[in-house]
Amino acid sequence: MKKTGIALGVLLAAGAVCTGGAWYTAGQLEGALQGAISEGNRQLQTSMPGSGLALELVSLERGLFSSTARYRLRLDKPGDEEPAAELRFVDHIEHGPLPLSRLASLRWLPVMATSRVELERNADVEPWFAAAGAAVPLRGTFAIGYGGGVDGQLQLAPLQVVAEGEKLDFSGLDLDLAVGADAKDIRLSGAVERLSLDLQHERGPVRISLNGLSLDSERSRGRSTLYMGESRLALASSEIRLADQPPLLIRDLVQSDSLHEQGERIAASLAYDVGGLSYDGHELGSARLQLSLGNLDMTALRQLSELYTRYAMRLQGEDDFELSAEEETRLRDALLQLLAGQPRLALDEWRVKTASGESRFTLQLDLDRPQQLEASPDALARQLIQRLQASLVVGKPMIRDLLMLQAVFDPQADRAALSQEAEQAAQMAGEMASGLQLARLEGENIVARLDYRDGQVEFNGVSMPVEQFAAQMMGMAALGGDAFGSQPGALQE
Known part of the structure; x- marks a missing residue:
């Protein structure tokens, strides 16, 4: 009891x-x-x-x-x-x-x-x-x-829409979310199983399908008041089919980004990946693109973000407006403060790969705050650009692979003749680039490298003032299609 x-x-x-x-x-x-x-x-x-x-x-x-x-x-x-x-x-x-x-x-x-x-x-x-x-x-x-x-x-x-011979079929979305107090932290995770579109085109019906779409994102508001963190958007496969043509298939498409505070600076990166591309069952290749920003001054970036938001809101009620003198001053000061932090912009990787070879390109640009804004464009550029580095590697096997794609899109093509033409084109590309001193041959690769700093350019191992480099490039452009027939010595210092 x-x-x-x-x-x-x-x-x-x-x-x-x-x-x-x-x-x-x-x-x-x-x-x-x-x-x-x-x-x-x-x-x-x-x-x-x-x-x-x-x-x-x-x-x-x-x-x-x-x-x-x-x-x-x-x-x-x-x-x-x-x-x-x-x-x-x-x-x-x-x-x-x-x-x-x-x-x-x-x-x-x-x-x-x-x-x-x-x-x-x-x-x-x-x-x-x-x-x-x-x-x-x-x-x-x-x-x-x-x-x-x-x-x-x-x-x-899930949705199904049919109108005038066209159709949308959507499997639905499930999205999990968590938002902290005052939206300080935001987490998202979701997935879509399928989305397909059947459209009418002048060349015949078109079908586009997306399969296995997923999203994962985790952000937190940092000291800069901007949202820091990472996100990833992935697509398992996408198929595009035009009329009675064979399908084009894209696999493992991924977009990922990252934004982080490093002391009083902010670093950001963005990457795109295509895991595979095929047509009618024939593998075409893969690709990757990665960009990054570094040494971004936190205070300047916040000021620019606030200015952008304010101007965008003003556009709601005004089709056209001019910045006041005070606004122009704030914008200029924020940009100069951003440049004073010596920001770095980079194309960290651009890569295209085929069955037999690949090509790569990288670019890095280091900026600085100009000391004299009223200088000439050339002088201003010298002050603004602290360093520029670029590297290009083109694989001759990839050139041959790309030219051989004609056999994939045209089954009636003479593969033996195409193979011979592709070999000749790859060889000619290497000889032309080397003859014009635009690149060097390193085995099966055509390689070009550039490094600029303090008014001096090192191009493929040869140092020269930037004015001489600019004149050389303009001369090559003027030669155009006849450049390959010119004597290489004409481009020597």
């Missing part, structure tokens, strides 16, 4: 705590929603200035254990005579600290509220509902913590 009384007391105490927590949540809910909406609108203005997107709370029906909120997302376009389009959402909110839906799924961690949001039907989104069949096309489930963080899932329903 004593144990039963104790258990009953615990249950009553727990019920009192939950009821009190629910009452507290109900009282705090509207302020929390308005704060989240204000922060969301601020983020929209910052990330997409001039978009005209704005979210607002239309109504809130509060209860003790649950509430219902309605929102409106408006898309206003300044100067557009058409009425603003809008999306309306209904939000079924369960108050914390222990909403029943979380208890049913054995999640015991207290939260302020849970939210089930669904897109409501109206004239603007009726075609979207029709494409989703019986499902609600957009919905989400979220848990709101007492600290202000949000965790949840967003779902886009």
Whole structure:
């Protein structure tokens, strides 16, 4: 009997705590929603200035254990005579600290509220509902913590649209997200299984399909107020088919980027990879492109970001405007401060690879703050460019592979004749580049290297003043197609 009384007391105490927590949540809910909406609108203005997107709370029906909120997302376009389009959402909110839906799924961690949001039907989104069949096309489930963080899932329903002989087939999107208090941290992870388009073209029907699309992103607002972190967007395969032609297949397409603070500087990188490209089952090759920025002054970059956002917002109401003298001064000072940090811009890797060979190109540009802005363009460029390095490697086997692709696209082509022509073209390219002193031959590679610093250029191992190098390049350009027949000695110093 004593144990039963104790258990009953615990249950009553727990019920009192939950009821009190629910009452507290109900009282705090509207302020929390308005704060989240204000922060969301601020983020929209910052990330997409001039978009005209704005979210607002239309109504809130509060209860003790649950509430219902309605929102409106408006898309206003300044100067557009058409009425603003809008999306309306209904939000079924369960108050914390222990909403029943979380208890049913054995999640015991207290939260302020849970939210089930669904897109409501109206004239603007009726075609979207029709494409989703019986499902609600957009919905989400979220848990709101007492600290202000949000965790949840967003779902886009599968869609099918058929109109005038064209078709869209979308398998749907599942997106997991976690947003910290005041949107300081943002994590996204999502996937789309399939998206296909059947289109009509003057040459016949076209089919484009994407398979295995995934997104992973993790960002945190740094000391610069900009979002630092990494993201990765990957596509397992994409197929393009025109009329009765064989398919073009792209595999393992990946975009990745990184942004990080290093002391008072910011470094960024962006890379694109194509794992494989094939046509009618014949492998064509792969490619990679990687860019980077380094030594970016944190304060200057933040000022430029703020100026860009402000100007983009002004464009919403003004088709044309001029910067004031004060704005021009702020922009110039921010750019000069950025250059004073000696930023580095680099094409770290551009590589194209075929079955037998590959070609690569790299470029690195180190900048500096000019001392005299009123100098001539040549003098200004000398002050601005601290160093420039470039390297180009072209594989003659890759040249042969590229010319042999004609046999892939034209099965009737004479492969023996094409092979001979490809060999001659690769040999001629090497001899022409070497004869004009544009490059050197290193085995099966055509190689060119350039290094500029302090008015001096080292080009393929030969040093000369930048004026002489410029004159030499202009002379080669003037020779044009006749350059190969010229005497190499004419280009000597």
